[in-house]
Amino acid sequence: MSLVQMKDKWIKVGQDLVKTDKAFLEYLSDVNVTVLQHLLNHNAVEGKRQMQMTQLLQLSEKFQALWDYTEVKCKQLQTLTGQGNVQSSRDVYIIEQMESIQQLYTEYFSSFTNFVVVGGFDYIGKKTSTYWKENKVNLWRFINAQKCESSVSLNLYRILHERLREQISHYTRILTLLTEDDRQIVGDEGLDGSLRGFMDLKSYISQVLDEATLTKDLWKSLGQKLTDILCTPERRLQEDSKNAPISLSAGRFGHDRILLCNDALIHLQGSDVRYYDLSTLWIEPIDMDISESKSLKVITPEDQLIFHTLEPHNRVMWYWKLNQAVRQCLAKKRDFPLWGKGNKGQRPANPPNCRFTTYTFKNEGRLKNAIYEGDWKQGKPHGKGTLKWEDERNYTGDFINGLEHGFGVYLVSQAEGYNCYKCHWIEGKKQRYGMCEYSTNTIYRGYFKGDLRHGFGILESNRGESSLIRYVGHWENDRKHGYGIMETADSGDRYIGMWKDDQRDGRGIMVTQSGLCYEGNFQGGKLIGKGVLLSEDNSLYEGEFTEDLQLRGKGKMTFPDGITIEGTFSSTFGNGLQANGVMNTSNNTEMSYAATHLQLGQDFLVLGQWPGVFTPFIEYLRSDCTEKMEEAFLGFHTESSRSLRKVGSEGLGGDSQSDEHHSCSRREAVTNAEFLKELRLQQSKDQLQQYLEKSLQSLRHPLGKLLQTQTLVFQAAYSGPGANKHLLEMAQKEVKYHAEKIQEIIMDYVPQLFNKSSEPVESSETEMDFCSLVLPVILPEFYPDLSMLYMLYHAEDNACYRQGILHLNLLSDTKLMEFLDVQRHLWPLKDLHLTSNQRYSLVHDQCFLSAIECVQKISTTADPQEKLDNLFHTVDEIERTVNRILCREYKLPLDDLLPLLIYVISRARIQHLGSELHFIRDMMTPQMQGGMVDFLLTAFESCYEHMQKEEIRQGRFTNFT
Incomplete structure (x- = not known):
């Protein structure tokens, strides 16, 4: 075929299409004026029927959009045809714009079937029947008088969709005639795709009309009460247990009814209605080898439903339809066409096992009426999500198998505001590291176990509070328990010692703002029995105290010049110290020296002071040192690692001053998530020491984070206004203790560098090693505060x-x-x-x-x-x-x-x-x-x-x- 013949061919196609469109546009215009506008202007709509009126308005909008688009394209094509410029498929809009046409007709018939489902035609036909009886000619213009139905609603139904379906058939016929010609002569390979698209559209329209009719009939059969509950414009019936028997009660078919819709699985039993959102349904795969099985398992967030069928093939059919309905519900898009391979030529896959959706829990329990929005897996929250309760509690974070697990932020409403927990969770409970901001303007940073503060942690009130308190120490079952340090800013007092059930209990030291140091045994928060008092001028009292730390009872006072008073003492606020005893005024140089050089804390078991600092680090080593575990175990200095957490860059004691203390070069030091691997590669003590220098000085390295925590607890006891010269020896021991603990950890991974034989290392050798290897590396961190104690002493x-x-x-x-x-x-x-x-x-x-x-x-x-x-x-x-x-x-x-x-x-x-x-x-x-x-x-x-x-x-x- 010559080029001239091809051009004539395309002009002929354009002319036929213009002729078809003009007739279609005349029909749309006539329907709009004669039928649609009359329906829209009818004022007999009742308030309770507002849903029908809304759907009619939407139908009118889609009708107008289709009309406008066809009119524009028809005029463009008419112009090209008149000028003889139709030369290829690019100039024929039903080929070039097939997908746009498909979308317009899909939207129109979605609105049309929505109106059908809610009984719109029945309702509007009944309300306007008088008018149509008086103006039958207006209906006969669109429907042959011999074929005109007696029902007004049915006539309106036909007028608003039959001619549109015929228009699709006209498009299909035009494309079919083109494809019957030699494709090389026509010169376009896109015709097949366009033709398949319109054929799929014809199938889709036929299917949605049938689906809408079945759904409308379902609502009529259920009665008005159930219809009011279940009927929505977009809901469509997919399958009914009356047609394919299935039941939740084995052997009791007919006692309940199962309805599969495009958005829900509905179980009817008498007047009881149970509704299951398809987005939260998981259908357990069936074993095709067990061909005789008649059961089907469906998992919901709160229940597991076991369905029973009469025949195995019913089980397979329900399994397939459930899966496709769930998949389309999750995609928020129906298949096109609804059933069949469609224009992709492939069978759709099953719905994803992992998905994102929202669900409101209904059953009794801790989640009753709670709303979860997030990731799911096999019927349980799994991944990232948000859980909200009615009482304004809110959890946002990680879930595993339905429980809070990983990192999460938990808000609890209080009378004064909110408690905000930014914690790690294990199986629904706060576990490992967390940071909590309480409504009382106090903050806790530390470890949890079973939802309770447990292990090492810091509790302090916000800056600017009138009574600033700070506790650095151990916790057990949400109470201060073990070794800890409490400082009260308003009084300036600092307690260093043992705790039990939130009370000072055991050996402890109290340092006052005036420089007085008390040491003794505390019980129930009070100093009992005998104790020691050291003043700033080295005056020493050894004897009995009252509960409020006043001298009362037998004791001995030694002054810096060696003079002593031994007897009975009493002191009250405002009345000074009174004594009844023996004074020794002889210049006892030896006794004076002993009082001057007396150090407190001699009875403390230093090696047992800070187990909570090292236990998380050791557990971290045993967890293969993954990045996720690093945050859970060493969270003190990793709080700014994720945008979700937003818990502040200061970390636990890691404020801006601490950051300034480290130069940029130190911050950029080694970061090693697998530092144990590198640690084991060290071949000599010189290499090991270089490795430790690099690691311990990095705020981003696990060992550096451990050292920062050690520095933190040391500063809590020995720095600031409460620094006291009488604690120097205790501070010395603690620094060596920290070095020895790091040494013990390292020795477990490079034992060959410390003791090549199988014999145990002597204690002197161990001491030599930790002093020579670790102590010089960590001393710079402790030196400022330790040096101050030396200067005071x-x-x-x-x-x-x-x-x-x-x-x-x-x-x-x-x-x-x-x-x-x-x-x-x-x-x-x-x-x-x-x-x-x-x-x-x-x-x-x-x-x-x-x-x-x-x-x-x-x-x-x-x-x-x-x-x-x-x-x-x-x-x-x-x-x-x-x-x-x-x-x-x-x-x-x-x-x-x-x-x-x-x-x-x-x-x-x-x-x-x-x-x-x-x-x-x-x-x-x-x-x-x-x-x-x-x-x-x-x-x-x-x-x-x-x-x-x-x-x-x-x-x-x-x-x-």
Whole structure:
């Protein structure tokens, strides 16, 4: 066929289509004026029939949309035909726009059948019957008088749909004639698709009309009461147990009725109606090998329904129809056509086992009347979802098998507001880590077990509250229980010790804002029996107390100067202290020293203080260290990891100040979700120490998070306004305890680096290992607070030392060396050709400058080993200077070294030298003790004590001026 012939062919197709559309448009216009507008303008609609009127309005809208679209396309095609520009299928809209036409007719017949289902034609035909009897000609215009029905409703029914179905048949016929020609001549391969689309549309219209008629007949058969309950415009009957027998009662067929609709499964038994939303139904797969089975299991969120059939083939039919109805309900879209393969040529699949939907629980129990919206699996909430109760409780989070499991946010309405729980859950109960904001303006961050606070946790009131309280410690069954620290901001008091059932109970220490320290046994929140009281000025009381911590009963008071009073004491607020006993005024130096250096907390079992800090970490290691488990077990510093949680970036004690404490480089340190794998790869202790340095200093690494929690509990006891010098030794033990616990954990995964033989490691070796390996790494975290305790403890000695430093630095270099009896041949100034007066006028800090700079570095590190290295380097620098002066190797004897050390230390002006030296001696590793280390420390301690002498503090240098 030539191009001219092909063009003539397409013009002929366009002309036929325009002719068909013009006749169709004339029909639509006539129906609109003569029938539809009269129905819309009829004022006899009753209020209770508002649903019918609403459906009629929607039908009119879809009628108008179809009319407008056809009119526009017809005019466009008429123009192209008149100009002879119809050259291919692209110019014929029923081919090019087939899907749009299909959508318009689908929407129209959906509205049309909705009107049918609610009895709209019956109702409107009855109300307008008088008019149509008087104007029969208006009906006969659309229906042949011989074929006109006696029923007005039936005539209206035919007028509003038969001609539209014929129009689809016209389109189908035009496309069929085209496809019968040689496809190569026609030159378009899209004709088959368009033709299938219109054929499917014809099938769809026929099916929905039949479905609507069956549904309308169902509502009529049920009676008005059930119809009012069950009838909705969009609901369609899919299957009826009257046609395919099925029952929930075995052997009692006919006593109940099962209706499968497109949105619900309805069980009727007498006047009882049970309604099951299809979106929350799961049909258990049937075993096709068991061909004789007559039972079918349907799972709902609250029940399992066992249906019984008379014949096996009925079971298969119901199984298939249920699955397809559920699938279409979930997709919120009917199949096209309703039954058959459709234009896809494939059988639809079964509904998904996992889905998202909403359900309101009805049965008695904890979920009665609760609404769940979220993910489901096999009839149970599973995945993400929200559960809302009538009393305004609300849970949003993870579910597994119908129970809260994973992370979730739980709101509970209270008189003052809401309790907000941001927690991890296991089988419906709060478990592991969580954060709770109570309506009382207090916040709990810690662990739960079985819905109760259990394990380690922190309870504190919000900033700005009048009575700020903070508890850091252990919990058991929602009560403070075990070791814990309570601080009250308004009074400034801090309690450190044991708890039982929310009461201070057991050994404990009370530190007041005024610096008083009480230690003793508490019971029911009160100090009972004998105890110890230490004041800021080192006054010591040992004896009995009242419940409100007043001295009353037998006791002994020791003052800093060694004077003691032993007898009976009594004290009341406002009346001071009264005593009746024996006073010993003899200057007892030994007793005075004991009182001055008394430390509290000696009776505490340090190794049992913080099990709740380490237990979650050990459980985390046993859980294969997954990211999900990391949050559940180590949640103190991972609260900002998910957008859902929104529990604050500060974490547990991880406020902005803590973040500022760590440099950017530390925050960017290693993050290792599988750090155990890397830990096991360490081949030597040097490699292991490097790994620990990197890991423990990272806020994102599990070991770093553990260390941050350890730091937190340490700060709770020993930092801030409640820091007290009498707790120094207790703080030392706790730091070593934290290092030892980390060491124990590490040893379980790299035992070969600690003890290659099968024999158990000796305790001394274990101590050596944790001190040398872990302690130097973690000390920087504890050092600021620990250093403050050292400064408080040695404040008096340091004050005397600083007075000595002040006066020694008033002397010139030569004067100071003369005063210290430094051998003149060791003076660095002797090589200068200066007069005596010029020598005396030299500025300070010119002699032994390298040694002075070296010893000053002692305050720049927290590692005792590094501090010791600086002291050794200081001595080395002094000897190097002497060697340059003498021009030979010379090992300084102690008599020559001490004066030079005093000179260097005095010029270095270290503010808290005593604290630094005591810190080194207390915290250095055992293998560092003895030998040259003890000799060196003793030398520096001697210099420190020398500078505290009375004549130096008073500046008695008259012989050298």
